[in-house]
Each structure stands twice: as structure tokens, then as C-alpha cells.
Amino acid sequence: MRIDVVTIFPEYLAPLDVSLIGKAATAGILDIHVHELRTWTHDRHNTVDDSPCGGGPGMVMKPEPWWEALTALVPPGSEDGARLIVPTPSGRPFTQRVAEDLATASHLVFAPARYEGIDRRFIEAAAERMPVEELSIGDYVLAGGEVAVLVMVEAVGRLLPGVLGNAESAKDDSFGHSSQGGMAGLLEGPVYTKPANWDGREVPPVLLSGNHAVIARWRRDEALRRTAQTRPDLIEALDPAALDKKDRAQ
Numbered sequence: 640m641r642i643d644v645v646t647i648f649p650e651y652l653a654p655l656d657v658s659l660i661g662k663a664a665t666a667g668i669l670d671i672h673v674h675e676l677r678t679w680t681h682d683r684h685n686t687v688d689d690s691p692c693g694g695g696p697g698m699v700m701k702p703e704p705w706w707e708a709l710t711a712l713v714p715p716g717s718e719d720g721a722r723l724i725v726p727t728p729s730g731r732p733f734t735q736r737v738a739e740d741l742a743t744a745s746h747l748v749f750a751p752a753r754y755e756g757i758d759r760r761f762i763e764a765a766a767e768r769m770p771v772e773e774l775s776i777g778d779y780v781l782a783g784g785e786v787a788v789l790v791m792v793e794a795v796g797r798l799l800p801g802v803l804g805n806a807e808s809a810k811d812d813s814f815g816h817s818s819q820g821g822m823a824g825l826l827e828g829p830v831y832t833k834p835a836n837w838d839g840r841e842v843p844p845v846l847l848s849g850n851h852a853v854i855a856r857w858r859r860d861e862a863l864r865r866t867a868q869t870r871p872d873l874i875e876a877l878d879p880a881a882l883d884k885k886d887r888a889q
């Protein structure tokens with residue numbers, strides 16, 4: 640997968656060189672390029688923003704630099720498999736399911752905006768050439784979309800084959816957020832490791848029993864309990880067929 644990020648703060652994307660994503664890039668699984676938006680400005684001040692038409696606070700990002708950047712990174716005729724991602728508070732929720740969908744793309748171009756956003760006409764023009772996804776990582780307003788790009792690249796990148804070692808396979812993701820796995824739709828229950836007794840606190844004995852069927856049942860019960868407590872909306876959203884009769888007894 641090729642990933643292009645266009646931003647006026649390239650240094651904000653430095654963490655993409657680190658750890659999981661950095662290793663994936665080194666291994667050639669991800670081909671990540673970060674670009675300075677001002678590359679595609681031509682005036683003396685490298686202007687990327689202007690005052691909002693109709694008045695109002697702040698500034699709006701001009702369409703021309705973004706359009707030139709997009710055209711350079713996705714030349715006409717090479718749109719197949721390319722998708723433009725615009726992080727914004729007014730986007731549809733970025734969820735694990737959206738991450739799984741984005742992981743199937745061959746080319747993602749991220750347009751993190753600053754100020755009050757990007758001139759709408761850029762989004763509309765881009766949507767005539769390739770799918771455009773306006774996505775929100777949460778109901779709050781950031782000063783720019785760069786942090787959201789880091790979130791999305793990590794969530795998508797870790798799903799790509801070869802990025803996670805076998806020990807951390809994404810197929811067993813926290814259930815509320817993975818559409819796969821034995822407990823799809825549920826949050827992850829509590830996890831434990833050695834020592835068996837720490838701070839006078841015992842690991843639940845069932846986990847030391849070696850009885851994998853009983854352990855799996857216990858984990859499912861804990862996931863159901865945690866989901867009901869923390870995210871009852873996810874319980875409502877569960878496919879009834881996914882619940883067995885023991886679940887319904889919960």
C-alpha cells in the first residue's frame with residue numbers, strides 16, 4: 640500500500656517512522672510519503688489559506704494548492720485503487736470496520752486540514768476523480784487533522800499482512816472493534832500475565848486451569864459484562880444470532 644500525506648506540518652508525521660509503521664515501511668509493506676502542501680503554492684508567501692467567504696472566524700484553506708498536490712500524487716488516469724481521506728469533525732465515524740475497508744485500498748492520500756477546513760470545491764472536484772472519505776476520529780475539534788492521520792495510518796497499517804507479528808495478530812482484536820473473531824462486536828475483557836500473585840492480587844484461577852473451553856467461556860462472559868457496562872450500545876447492535884443461549888442467560 641502506498642500512503643501519501645499532504646500537510647503544512649510535515650514534522651507532525653515523524654512518528655510514522657517509528658515502531659510498527661516504521662518497520663512496515665522499512666519492510667516495504669507500506670510505502671509512505673509525507674509532502675509539504677506549500678510545495679504546490681507559487682506566490683511569494685506560499686499562501687495556503689484565506690479569509691472565509693461570507694465572513695466568520697478563522698481562515699479557510701485554498702482549493703488550488705490541494706488540487707495541484709492531489710493531481711501530482713494521483714495523476715489523471717492513475718485513480719484506480721486511490722482514495723482521498725479527509726479527517727474532519729464533520730466526517731462519518733472512523734471505526735475498526737472503516738479501517739478494515741481502507742486496508743483493502745492500494746493507495747491512500749490523506750489531506751489533514753488546518754484552520755477551519757478546506758474550500759468545499761476541492762472536496763467536490765476530488766470526488767469526481769476518486770472516492771473521498773471525510774472521517775472523524777471523535778467528537779472534538781483539533782487544530783489540525785495530522786493527529787487523526789497518525790491514528791488512521793496506525794489502525795489501517797496494523798491490519799496489513801506482515802505488519803503485526805504472529806504473536807500480536809490483528810484477527811483477535813478487541814472484540815467491540817473487530818468485525819472478525821469469536822466475539823465480534825464485544826469489547827475486550829480483562830487480560831492478565833505473570834506473576835500469578837502480584838500486590839496480593841491473584842490472576843483469576845480459571846485462567847490457570849488449562850481448560851481452554853472453560854477459559855473461552857469465561858473470557859466471553861467477561862467481554863459481555865464489560866461491554867454491557869461500558870458500551871451498552873454495542874450490545875444493542877449485536878447480531879442476535881451471534882449470541883448463544885448461555886450469553887442470553889447473562
Ligand SMILES: COc1cc(COC(=O)c2cn[nH]c2)cc(-c2cccnc2)c1
Pocket residue numbers: 725726727728752753754755756757774775776777778779780781782783784785787
Ligand atoms: C477538514 O476540516 C477540518 C479538519 C479539522 C481537523 O480534524 C479534526 O479536528 C478532527 C478529525 N476527527 N475528529 C476531529 C478541524 C476543522 C475545524 C472545524 C471547526 C473549527 N476548527 C477546525 C475542520
